[in-house]
Amino acid sequence: MIIEKFSIGMGDRFAHQGEAQLRAVIAGRELGLEITPVWNKSNREHTIVHSEPDSLREEADAAVRALGWDGPYHVDADHINLTTVDRFIGASDFFTLDVADYVARPAAPEEIARFAGDARARGLAGALCIPGIDRPLEITEEVILATAGKFLYAVQEAGRIYRHIHERKGGFITEVSVDETDSPQTPAELLLILFMLSRENVPVQTIAPKFTGRFNKGVDYVGDPARFEQEFDEDLAVIAYAVKEFGLPSSLKLSVHSGSDKFSIYPIINRLVKKHGAGLHVKTAGTTWLEELIGLAEAGEADLIRKIYRGAYSRYEELAAPYSTVIDIDPARLPNPEEVDGWSCEHFAHSLRHVQANPAYNPHFRQLLHVAFKVAAELGAEYTDALKRNAEVVGRNVTANLFERHIRPIFG
C-alpha cells in the first residue's frame, strides 16, 4: 500500500465532523489540489474520549459515502506502540509507530558496534555531499556512534512494532514518529535514522522528526523561521537521498506533526516542497475540536462553552500533563472563569479563533482549550447533542478552517 504524494491528517475527537472535514479536501480538489484525506486518532485520544478505533473507520467510510468521494483515503492509528497497537489493527491501514519514548535508551553495545562497523555506515562518514544541500554534511565516526547510541534502540523498536502489525495485517502505510522528544533532530541524524530503518527493513513512507522550534498544539510556530527553512530544505534533500541510496520506498516523505496553525512557516513549507518536487503529510488533528467550540460560541451556546472553560481552567495541570512537550501555556495569561462568564459569545469566539490580527485572540486560552477536550468528553450527550443541534454552523467553521487556513496555504 502506497501513500499518495500529498496528504492531510485530520482528527476528530468526537466523530461528528468527518463530512465537514472531507468538504475541505473537496474544496481543494476543486482548485486542482489532489490531497488524500487521512483520518487519524491517537491511542491517547481514544483513551481520553473512551472511543474505539473501529469508530474512526466507520466515520471515515460514512463521510466518504455521504459525499461521494472517489479518491483514496486512509485511517491512521496515530502514535501507537507495541502495548497499544492491537485494537487498531482491524480498522487502520496507516500506522504511526511512535518510538519517541525509546530515544536515548541504549541499544546493546555489540549492536551499536555492528552498526558503526557496517560498511555502508562507514561510507556515510566524512564530508558527505547530498544533492540539494550546499554544504557537505559532516558525519564523523563520533556522530555515527552518538546517533546510534541515541536512536538505534528506538529504530529497533519501530522494527518490532512494524513486524507485529505486518504478521497480523499484511500491507499498510508505515509512519515512524520521533517528534515528541525534547530536542530536534538534525538533518544528519535524520539521514542516519533513515539508514537504520532501512537496515531494520521498515518500509517507512512518512517520517515525523522533531523540527527546530516549538510546534505547539493549535498555535503558530515559535522559533526562528530562517533556521526552520534551512533545516526543512536539508531534510527534504536527505529524504530524496535516502530513497535513492538506502532503497526506502519512493513514496517516503516528511510528516509534520502538530502541523495545524503553523501559519508563519506554511509559505516556507509550500515553497520548499515545490522546489524539491517532494511529497508531504501534515497532521492537523486538534484544530477541528477548537472549531467546534468556536461554532458553538457563534451559535450562542453560552452556558456550555463557559462550563467547558471553567472545567479546563480548574484542571489545568491534569489536562496539560500528557501534552507537556507540545504546549506552552502561561497560566498568568489565562482569563479566570468569572471573567469569561462575563464575555459575550462573540468575544469567546474571537479569543479562541486563530486570527492573530484580532486583538481578542489569546494563544494561552486557545492552547488550554486545545488540550481540554476531556472536559467535553465527560459531558457526554450534553456536548454531542449541542454539536448535532448546531451542525451547520459548527461544520462551516470546521471546513473553512481546514480549507482556508490549512490546505490552501500549505498545498496551494
Ligand SMILES: [Zn+2]
Ligand atoms: Zn505527533
